[in-house]
Amino acid sequence: MELETFLHHLHFNTEKVSPPDWQVDWEDAPLPYKLYRGLPEIPLNADVPLKLEKREAHLKPGLVELGHFLWYVYGLTQYSQFAFNEGKAQSLRRFVPSGGALYPNEIYVYVNFEEAPEGIYHYDVAHHRLILVREGNYDFYLSRSLENGDHIPDCFCTIFVSTVFWKNFYKYNNFSYRLQGLDAGVIIGQSLKVANRMGFSARVCYQFLDRAINHLLGLSDHDESVYAVIPLSMNQSINVVDNDHRKEEIVSASELCKEVPLLKHDTYNRSKRILDYPMLKKVNEASMFETTESFVKIKNNKRTKHSLGTEMILLPFTESFSYDLASVCRERYSPDIDFIIGKVSQTQLSTLLKETFSFSYQSDLDESNGNIETRISLYGSFYNVEGVPDGVYSYDNSVHALRKINQGDHREFLQNGLTIPNVNLYQVPLCLHVVGERDHLREELRYRGYRIQQMEAGILVQRLLLVSCALGMGGHPLLGFDANRCDELYRIDSKGKTCLIQIPVGPYRPRAWLKGSLHS
Numbered sequence: 001m002e003l004e005t006f007l008h009h010l011h012f013n014t015e016k017v018s019p020p021d022w023q024v025d026w027e028d029a030p031l032p033y034k035l036y037r038g039l040p041e042i043p044l045n046a047d048v049p050l051k052l053e054k055r056e057a058h059l060k061p062g063l064v065e066l067g068h069f070l071w072y073v074y075g076l077t078q079y080s081q082f083a084f085n086e087g088k089a090q091s092l093r094r095f096v097p098s099g100g101a102l103y104p105n106e107i108y109v110y111v112n113f114e115e116a117p118e119g120i121y122h123y124d125v126a127h128h129r130l131i132l133v134r135e136g137n138y139d140f141y142l143s144r145s146l147e148n149g150d151h152i153p154d155c156f157c158t159i160f161v162s163t164v165f166w167k168n169f170y171k172y173n174n175f176s177y178r179l180q181g182l183d184a185g186v187i188i189g190q191s192l193k194v195a196n197r198m199g200f201s202a203r204v205c206y207q208f209l210d211r212a213i214n215h216l217l218g219l220s221d222h223d224e225s226v227y228a229v230i231p232l233s234m235n236q237s238i239n240v241v242d243n244d245h246r247k248e249e250i251v252s253a254s255e256l257c258k259e260v261p262l263l264k265h266d267t268y269n270r271s272k273r274i275l276d277y278p279m280l281k282k283v284n285e286a287s288m289f290e291t292t293e294s295f296v297k298i299k300n301n302k303r304t305k306h307s308l309g310t311e312m313i314l315l316p317f318t319e320s321f322s323y324d325l326a327s328v329c330r331e332r333y334s335p336d337i338d339f340i341i342g343k344v345s346q347t348q349l350s351t352l353l354k355e356t357f358s359f360s361y362q363s364d365l366d367e368s369n370g371n372i373e374t375r376i377s378l379y380g381s382f383y384n385v386e387g388v389p390d391g392v393y394s395y396d397n398s399v400h401a402l403r404k405i406n407q408g409d410h411r412e413f414l415q416n417g418l419t420i421p422n423v424n425l426y427q428v429p430l431c432l433h434v435v436g437e438r439d440h441l442r443e444e445l446r447y448r449g450y451r452i453q454q455m456e457a458g459i460l461v462q463r464l465l466l467v468s469c470a471l472g473m474g475g476h477p478l479l480g481f482d483a484n485r486c487d488e489l490y491r492i493d494s495k496g497k498t499c500l501i502q503i504p505v506g507p508y509r510p511r512a513w514l515k516g517s518l519h520s
Helices: 003-012 063-074 139-145 166-198 210-217 244-248 253-257 278-287 325-331 346-357 411-416 448-470 483-489
Strands: 035-037 041-043 078-084 087-093 105-111 119-124 129-135 157-164 201-204 224-233 266-268 312-314 376-382 391-396 401-407 430-437 497-506 513-517
Touching: 003 166, 003 278, 003 483, 035 119, 063 105, 063 166, 063 325, 105 129, 105 166, 105 224, 129 210, 139 210, 139 253, 157 166, 157 210, 166 201, 166 224, 166 278, 166 325, 166 448, 210 224, 210 253, 224 448, 278 448, 325 448, 346 376, 346 448, 376 448, 411 483, 430 448, 448 497, 483 497
Parallel strands: none
Antiparallel strands: 035 266, 041 129, 078 087, 078 513, 105 119, 105 157, 119 129, 157 224, 201 224, 312 401, 376 391, 376 430, 391 401, 430 497
16 A cells, blocks of 8 residues: 555545454553563652652752652553443553554663763563663764754763654554554653743654664664654753754764664563564654755745635633643543533633643744644534534634534534544533544655654643543544544545544543552
């Protein structure tokens, strides 16, 4: 299958990306976390605070703070058990959502402080510890691997978010590729929130020399690949200098790989029979940057123009909304059959939309300070919202208003569009869609643009889920919906846009289950 066709089917004809006779071998499922054997270990402090406090700027972070950061971003936080199809289902949960709770991503850290040997570590979530995979100073190596990476020596650590392809391919087959980008995105979104709350500055790097980074971390490109790099600093912002000499110097991944030896480490994932996934390998290979000549800046002039809905509903401006991030992380829940219909106030809706979009983040995509609304936007179908007639709207962040597209109750239309009807949308007052360009940045970034778009959608989803929880509601990210139907509903199919993910949001009843916090 050609890659263009594959990515099109992945979004609009999902039944065509996987074999019709696909059977999941549940008995041979991989672990939801990666385990290394026989490497040096550094335990992290398990006494994680119940409230995240901002660190004073003059105090350099150490292992304790890094451990808190990693636990709040991706640590094992809860064990739960609930009744399911006349049986019981158990799961280990984290503060970020994941398709099927499979958590296909892994986190690696390059540390630069005195309490631990300098080098590359894997975050072992099963034991809340760091595993040393490569010792040494790699500032110069990393600075040449990233787009404008000269800031690396000023950072106390650098986070790498990778994807292990088999961890959710075993269940979702080729559809896992769409999930992997979104899952990486919610980790990035959580990293940005936790870093901000702890007083760290973060910069998200989507453009880097893939083979060089994977080689440094000891990863096989066919098994696992880095999707994003996030340097952390105590400076108010991570200064990136646009050096002319860097532009003139062309660095290749193959050259960098020769500078450090190949790593061969023993790992364990439990599966005894790992099937091949040629399409995932093919699209990952096509997405890689081989030289720094591929690094680009995206021009924002053609993105997210509000050409629909001239009739507007101005939303009330509310005072700055604040919440206890640690508490919300613990309470966040993704309802499915547990939604209950309830009235949503205009203030709640206003706060939800404003706070979801009221942020910017530093990245290597454009010259702006990471204004995400230049590439993705938010649409929604609303029912039983105070002061808002039932209907479908687009949210215009520039004027904090809803632009009406069509009035009416569209819950039946949306319910019939679910390919996996695990949510009763008749019980949901807000059904939101993250919307992006159909060309998924292909002109600028080729096939890499698809996964970047999914990651930016994931960032927005995580913010939406956290704010929803802080407002006393639940949100449930869904990919099992008919994107073509939703695009027609919002009249965006002819505008070169499409719905990337669907998030029902609303009140819910508590589920009957046993759950325990994995917190000392």
